[in-house]
Amino acid sequence: MSKILFQAFKSTNQQLNGHGKRNAGVLKEALQEIDDDQESDIYGSGPLIEDFQDKMAKYLGKEKAVFFPSGTMAQQIALRIWCDQKGIKKVAYHPLSHLEIHEEDGLKELHHIEPILLADKDRVIELEDVQNMKEDISCLLLELPQREIGGQLPEFKTLEKISAYCRGNGVKLHLDGARLYEILPYYGKSAAELCSLFDSVYISFYKGIGGLAGAILAGEEDFIKESKVWKRRHGGDLISLYPYIISADYYFEKRISKMDQYYKETKELAELFQQCHGVSTKPEIPVSNMFHVIFHESKEKMEEVLIEIYEKTGIGITAYVNAINDNQCGYEVTVGDLYSQIPKNALRNLFELLDERMKGN
């Protein structure tokens, strides 16, 4: 059944989610203006990689930055360095952190670091969670927004208090900023202002930015120097990373100024869903370009409804739904370039149809 939904989604002309298909055209567009003679980076050296690292360090307000093939690698390494520095192999993060649920326990298996899970699964980490922690840790990792619960955020004041608490208690604060750009409109802060609360920061280039892959880790000079040694140990110091760097830079320039637009459109889209019978969103009011949609209908029934809507409207809402329980299912919304390409009347029509079908008409 899921496969049928996926196929129906692929056959639509327009989609609510994202920037478009992940295909070779994404790379080819980024390479269009690049000269054949453009020299490759070589094992982390050369102007192509160094200039981009400098640019991102400046954007994040940090001394230095290093480009990594993946965030998985960058973040394990950041935590390892902080643990080695303090001599305590414990860190704290949210129970639904990427490190805990998507990395096959790399942090434990490769680095023998024990994570302390803070807060309940369904809410973000608050100051009290940090203050009440009994264990002595080297580093606290905050993921902003907390993706797996629909992209929720603590208040900025809370971040300031957590940062001050950590600094006062010899705990490093690391930012999982896979979706950093996407939260700046809500906080009304620059990247550098937000990052000033953190000792180390990771950002990604294939979420809101829509590049191919790749990550930046930023921090003080010594920290970044050490991270390059670990990058080689992990097998991430490739002779050429330029396909990722060129596309990261290209799509950063193309989309960084559109984060405000995505944020506004996301709030608009969440309202459209909420106006439908039997549909809710998490969070109710989005704080970035993402949220979760919850359909109060079984996965099987919902797939039928969605396929019918795709066929009637030519607009794809989602390629999948995951069962939450027997009577609910859901999926993750990420607003990118595609949303604004859909005419408003087509959108209205789509949500009227969804509302009708959810009422059982």
Add this chain to the structure above:
Amino acid sequence: MSKILFQAFKSTNQQLNGHGKRNAGVLKEALQEIDDDQESDIYGSGPLIEDFQDKMAKYLGKEKAVFFPSGTMAQQIALRIWCDQKGIKKVAYHPLSHLEIHEEDGLKELHHIEPILLADKDRVIELEDVQNMKEDISCLLLELPQREIGGQLPEFKTLEKISAYCRGNGVKLHLDGARLYEILPYYGKSAAELCSLFDSVYISFYKGIGGLAGAILAGEEDFIKESKVWKRRHGGDLISLYPYIISADYYFEKRISKMDQYYKETKELAELFQQCHGVSTKPEIPVSNMFHVIFHESKEKMEEVLIEIYEKTGIGITAYVNAINDNQCGYEVTVGDLYSQIPKNALRNLFELLDERMKGN
């Protein structure tokens, strides 16, 4: 001074070494025939990556294969799996193995595996080295050819005996085949014939093949399945690896049939060097597309000589020389597409000039 040699080399019209410059043109050429609609691989899945893995598994005569961003990652993981399987965290390899000298001790720091160094630095591992080993190890790694000593090889019979010995003694045999294609003409064997002696095999796509980066690890199904888990732990399971896969496949097809030619030309080139006063090669007769050139002259003096030759002939021999001692220096030759583009009379002229200058004329 080195910088001047490097600049002089870059200013030459033709070069003895390699396939050409490492620039964006390498990727763009590989992408020329790729349609914009070509779907990306997604976290190790999809036809683009799976088809290439199957193709390489077949080429190597192994059940399964997995694409890695780097050989550093692939090989550490192979050794880790064999160590975990046997419950002994010891492996053996040559003192100048890539793992020992180029990976910042990733094998020790990440996997806590202790290497036993076999054979003297200046020769390859022989059967006796393996038989006389006192330690119980999980895996023996053989690098063919042994790059850091000019690309030397044991006899094929020796490989067969080592393989039989390992199988009889519960030791896994892993092939560091970063330059696998390049040694097949000398052995007169297919890749599958050679790989049948080994339990696991790593090959690279940016040495003789001249791709961007990337590696294949091949072996039995269970082994490959486990290696994918470790690939994710290492941060190598990127959402998109297609720039490397597409270029690996493209340059594999372009150059795999030229390995015989490179091998013959390498032997010819080694003779040309040997005919010069004060120049020798290691090995004397190459067994792949590589060898080391030793100039019996100080690094400083040799750099002067080379710069003069580049200016007079427009042909670049090398971008660097490393001091061996006060009276000797050297560099690594790798024959690729560029060598055959140089007219024979220009080559003759180049080596006559080198001979003269080495005589002090």
